Amino acid sequence: MTEKERMLSGMLYKAACPDLWNDHKRALRLTRLYNASTEEEQEYRKEILKELLGSCGENVYIEPDFRCDYGSNIYIGENFFANYGCVILDVCRVDIGNNVMLAPGTGLFTAAHPIDPDVRISGLEYGRPIKICDNVWLGAGTKVNPGVTVGKNSVVGSGSVVTKDVPENVVAAGNPCRVIREITYEDKRRWNELAEEYRKQIK
DSSP: OOHHHHHHHTOOEESOSHHHHHHHHHHHHHHHHHHHOOTTOHHHHHHHHHHHSSBOOSSEEEOSOEEESOSTTEEEOSSEEEOTTEEEEOSSOEEEOSSOEEOTTOEEEOEEOOSSHHHHHTTEEEEOOEEEOTTOEEOTTOEEOTTOEEOTTOEEOTTOEEOSOBOSSEEEEETTEEEEEEOOHHHHHHHHHHHHHHHHHTO
């Protein structure tokens, strides 16, 4: 089994090997080109993302500066937006659904290191996959730890450190992140009323 296969399966592996270093250099090159592009080069940015990522929808926008380990382990759905300073450490698979929004400074970290210092110093590490389901909004500075799933429609408050799964249809926040409340019909009614008021005002 190669180090890359071990990495993707969540086993202990060593990143300091030629295959993984070459994959990482590819990501460094593509993210450098992406981050150096201008706001006038939207089609060029889309081309880079399609080359960098495992897959992505057509309507995907990432505001530079963007960083990742490999890119090829990131799978993004339709209508995705990530604001400034997004970091995705994709030593394991990262699945991002449709209509997901990441506020500035968001980090998705699949990478982890052994607790024991001797094993950690030896260069062994591991990862756990992350899943961000449809219609999720992660607030500014949110950090998602290895192995976490954030359920569909949920909102995670700014500055949260998400160490455990977040269920569907909730507002969660804190360090460590925890459920604050469910998203209710009253939320839907209120925000739809405000949206309807906006539509009337711009006619």
